[in-house]
Amino acid sequence: xxxxxxxxxxxxxxxxxxxxxxxFVIIGQENKIIDIFGTRAHEKDNPQDRxxxxxxxxxxxxVLWENEIHRIYLRQKTIEKVHEFIxxxxxxxxxxxxx
Numbered sequence: 001x002x003x004x005x006x007x008x009x010x011x012x013x014x015x016x017x018x019x020x021x022x023x024f025v026i027i028g029q030e031n032k033i034i035d036i037f038g039t040r041a042h043e044k045d046n047p048q049d050r051x052x053x054x055x056x057x058x059x060x061x062x063v064l065w066e067n068e069i070h071r072i073y074l075r076q077k078t079i080e081k082v083h084e085f086i087x088x089x090x091x092x093x094x095x096x097x098x099x
Contacts (some may be wrong), residue, residue: 022054022061030089033061034082036069060085 024034033054036047047063054061062085069076 025059026086031059032086033059034085035061035063036064036066037063 022033023036027030030050030051035047035050037047050063051061062082064082068074068081
């Protein structure tokens with residue numbers, strides 16, 4: 001797993017336009033990005049726009065909100081969500097989203 005800045009430095013073909021630097025990047029057979037949205041910094045942002053942006057660059061992505069990480073009662077659910085995202089391949093994700 002790489003942090004966003006390191007990823008962009010090593011992958012100049014993926015631009016950081018529109019402040020879309022990823023928070024975490026997983027490179028392998030399945031290229032995946034995990035973005036974390038702060039409630040103040042991203043209050044007007046649509047997470048699906050970020051997902052679509054990365055999808056257009058052949059990355060599967062997920063957006064987590066800071067409250068999913070900081071609130072104790074949501075932590076286990078968030079851990080399971082991330083584990084499922086990392087474990088699932090892109091084709092399975094597209095199939096499950098179309099149902």
